[in-house]
Amino acid sequence: MRPVPTVPLALVTQFLRLTRANRTYVTAEGARRRVHASELRPEKYGPPARLRSDVAVTVRHDHPWPVYTVTPTTRTARGSVVYLHGGGWVGEIVVQHWQLAAQIAAEAGTTVTVPIYPLVPFGNAREAAEGVTALVLSNEDRYGDTCLAGDSAGGQIALSAALELLHRHGMVVPRTELIAPALDLTWSNPRIPVVQPTDPWLGTPGGRVLAEYWRGDLDILDPLVSPLMGDPTGLGPISVFTGTRDVLNPDAHLLAAKAAEAGVSLDFHEQVGQLHNYPLLPTKVGASARKVIVADLHHAIWKVG
Numbered sequence: 001m002r003p004v005p006t007v008p009l010a011l012v013t014q015f016l017r018l019t020r021a022n023r024t025y026v027t028a029e030g031a032r033r034r035v036h037a038s039e040l041r042p043e044k045y046g047p048p049a050r051l052r053s054d055v056a057v058t059v060r061h062d063h064p065w066p067v068y069t070v071t072p073t074t075r076t077a078r079g080s081v082v083y084l085h086g087g088g089w090v091g092e093i094v095v096q097h098w099q100l101a102a103q104i105a106a107e108a109g110t111t112v113t114v115p116i117y118p119l120v121p122f123g124n125a126r127e128a129a130e131g132v133t134a135l136v137l138s139n140e141d142r143y144g145d146t147c148l149a150g151d152s153a154g155g156q157i158a159l160s161a162a163l164e165l166l167h168r169h170g171m172v173v174p175r176t177e178l179i180a181p182a183l184d185l186t187w188s189n190p191r192i193p194v195v196q197p198t199d200p201w202l203g204t205p206g207g208r209v210l211a212e213y214w215r216g217d218l219d220i221l222d223p224l225v226s227p228l229m230g231d232p233t234g235l236g237p238i239s240v241f242t243g244t245r246d247v248l249n250p251d252a253h254l255l256a257a258k259a260a261e262a263g264v265s266l267d268f269h270e271q272v273g274q275l276h277n278y279p280l281l282p283t284k285v286g287a288s289a290r291k292v293i294v295a296d297l298h299h300a301i302w303k304v305g
Contacts, residue, residue: 005282006283006286006287007282009273009275009281012282012283013200013275016200016275022202022203024088024206024210025088025201025202025203025205025206026203027203027205027206028205028206028208028209030206031090031205031206031209031210034088034090034091034206035090035120035209038091038119038120038121039122045066045116047068048098051070051099051102052099052103052106053073054072055071055102055105056070056073057070058071063115063131063134063135063138065115065131066115066116067113067114067116067135068114068115069113069114070101070102070104070112070113070114071111071112072106074106075106076109077105077111078110078143078301078302079110079143079145079146079301079302080111080112080139080144080145080146080147080301081104081105081108081111081112081146081297081301082132082135082139082146082148082158083097083100083104083114083149084115084117084132084148084149084150084151084154084157084158086151086154086155086179086180086277087153087154088152088206088210089119089120089123089153089210089211089214090119090210090213091119093114093116096280096281097114097151098114100279101114104149104297107294107298108295108298108301108302109298109301110297110298113135113139115132117131117132120210120213120214124216124217124218125160125214125215125216125218125224125225127216128160128161129157129160129161132157132158132161133164133165136165136171136173137165137169137171144301145300145301146174147176147297147301148161148162148173148175148177149176149293150177150181151178151280152179152180152182152248152276152277155181155183156181156183156225158176158181159176159178159183159227159238160223160227160230162176162235163227163230164223166234167230167231172235173235173236174301175237175296175299175301176235176238176239177238177239177241177293177296178239178241179280179293180241180242180243180246180248180252180278180279181227181240181248181255182248182251183226183228183248183251183252183254184226185207185214185215185220185225185226186211186220186221187204187207187211189250190250191250192247195247199247199276200275202247203247204247228251228255232255232258232262233262233264234262234264235264236265237264237300238264238266239266239267239292239293239296240252240255240256240266240267240268241271241289241292242268242269242270242271243271243276244270244271244273244274245273245274245275245276246274246275246276246278247276248276249270256268269289269292271285
């Protein structure tokens with residue numbers, strides 16, 4: 001594969017500001033408008049026509065949701081990764097998510113499962129956790145060792161599912177990769193207002209509205225909604241990728257501290273000056289982070305390197 005061109009972070013930041021990428025999050029009304037728009041005109045979710053020449057993509061419908069499978073075509077696959085895309089529980093999977101799923105499949109030598117979970121106002125945290133838990137258990141039987149990965153809202157679902165698998169099914173996920181995860185949907189960390197002026201992407205007013213939709217009939221402090229509130233004792237190794245210009249960064253620090261106290265192995269990859277979801281961005285730092293993610297998952301599944 002030819003190297004993917006990278007762009008300076010300053011251009012990414014300028015693009016986010018010019019396109020008002022934060023309009024769903026900076027006001028409560030912006031979030032409500034986004035939910036209404038998604039309800040009226042659901043977004044497309046299929047993979048791009050051109051992904052990578054060394055992967056194959058299929059879809060199956062033996063699960064309550066569409067489930068895509070990305071597999072390497074030039075090497076043997078072992079185990080699997082269930083990847084949960086971000087988007088604030090209201091935004092559908094986009095090309096950057098597909099590209100990361102394909103990179104993991106091709107370079108880690110594993111099968112990547114991408115569930116198209118229901119978004120608000122149709123889906124909720126309980127449904128997502130139950131569906132992902134069932135999918136991981138199914139993948140474990142079908143492929144062997146199965147890891148979890150997710151970004152932003154998908155990071156919340158991934159960690160909630162890992163906790164559910166541990167405490168309800170006695171299964172330790174061999175590796176959980178969390179990219180800029182949403183961890184506490186109360187948005188109550190006192191450091192969030194300090195970070196907010198530097199974040200061109202996310203905001204708490206809209207985040208609170210989306211969290212109310214997403215929690216459904218669960219308490220906002222339920223670990224299926226806010227995984228930071230769960231007991232991490234016994235979880236398998238975790239990696240967290242977080243930038244300091246991300247309102248979710250303060251809670252990532254709390255997760256790292258809680259994991260350390262519980263004796264859970266957690267690799268904390270913090271990049272000063274980087275934005276929310278920096279490993280998915282077309283920057284040099286993002287490309288380096290993606291290589292680390294691939295290496296983590298390859299090691300967890302193949303038990304080498």
